[in-house]
Amino acid sequence: MNRLIQNNVENILNQFNIPSAWHKPIYLGIWIALIWLLGKFIRARITKSSLDNDTSYKAKKAIVFASYLIFIIATVILYSSSLSGFTVALGVAGAGIAFALQEVIASFAGWLALLFGNFYKPGDRVQLGGIKGDVIDIGILRTTLMEMGNWVDGDLYNGRIVRIANSFVFKEPVFNYSGDFPFLWDEIKIPIRYGSDFELARSICKSTVQQVTKEYSAQASVMWSTMTKKYRVEKATTEPIVSLVANDNWIEFTIRYVVDFKRRRATKDALFTGILNEVAQTNGKVQFASATFELTTLPPIIINTDKQR
Known part of the structure; x- marks a missing residue:
């Protein structure tokens, strides 16, 4: 024909x-x-x-x-x-x-590996080398990322588009923040002054984190059950955990929780805002701690200028 x-x-x-x-x-x-x-x-x-x-x-x-x-x-x-x-x-x-054309051939082979190897897909949040961002396109030779971080704090776009050769998957680790388990464990630390009602402080931290992250905890529990069937991983706690450490300066609460990989910054904002509001209503029973440096005057120094004869 x-x-x-x-x-x-x-x-x-x-x-x-x-x-x-x-x-x-x-x-x-x-x-x-x-x-x-x-x-x-x-x-x-x-x-x-x-x-x-x-x-x-x-x-x-x-x-x-x-x-x-x-x-x-x-x-x-x-x-x-x-x-x-x-x-x-x-x-x-x-x-x-x-x-x-060995680099071109390696990039083409990397593209095939990306298609069939489940490294990442468009929409995933990854870190390739020192570059972190969301995958917006996977070409035959290059992967295109919408970069985040760098001069911008938090998991927010900085507006820069980065293209990385697909051969990278054979040379460096690929960090995927949203692959089979689209949640991350995150932590915040709350310093409380000695003399405060630490049990009340613990209760405030626990109730706030449960309220803010309850939806994520339920979804993450289901997703982690699927992970245990696919990979050789142990069961993990997706419920929030509040732990206490007493150091030389203050009582420190560490709040550990699971969060959607795209909602880390917004979740931290909600947690800190909720805890601040709750602590403000305790009428001083719970007080935040901060580092305080006190400068004192030096003791008088007597200098004898008489020469011994």
């Missing part, structure tokens, strides 16, 4: 007296246009479908990859007769090309 279409195209080109040297490039251009139009039509249909964002994204990426593959196959078939005499030369040059 391909040969029949090619013959028909050549007949049409001959009618317009187009040189035969231009026949194959024009024929290849027609193939490219058809592949592009078909790919665009399929991607538009996928966009209008009821697929979720992740499935839709993967389907579109598969269409793009299939388009490239069809283009390469069509080019090889079209020029196969011309390339037959250069087989040996291409084989010799292939080793040099592979060495020169």
Whole structure:
């Protein structure tokens, strides 16, 4: 069928007296246009479908990859007769090309590993090397991140887009904050002055964290049960924990809790606000501690300037 279409195209080109040297490039251009139009039509249909964002994204990426593959196959078939005499030369040059393009080849292999290795997917929050951000695109050669942190405190975007070669997955650890378990354990510390009602302080901390994170605790418990079936991990407590340590300066409460990976900063804000409001209503029974430095005057120093004779 391909040969029949090619013959028909050549007949049409001959009618317009187009040189035969231009026949194959024009024929290849027609193939490219058809592949592009078909790919665009399929991607538009996928966009209008009821697929979720992740499935839709993967389907579109598969269409793009299939388009490239069809283009390469069509080019090889079209020029196969011309390339037959250069087989040996291409084989010799292939080793040099592979060495020169080793980073590109490694990035392509990394892309395949990302597709089938479940390292991360678009929408995940990851840290690659020292770069932390949300994955917004996974290309054949590069992964694109919306960076967060750096000069911005907390898990907030700084507006910078970072592109990292896919070969990175073979060289450095990949930290995924939202893979199979989209929750994180986080902690805050509350210093309380000695002499305060520490049992009341503990009660305030516990009731506040339970109220703020109760939804996360329930969801995390279900997700962790799934994790124990998939991986060799022990059961973990997803309920909030309040622990006390008495040091030289104050009584310190550490509040440990699970939180959605996208809500760390907002959750800390809610916890500190709730605890501050509750402590303010204790009428001084619970007081926060802070480091205080007291400067005292030096004792008088008597200097004897008389010389001994």
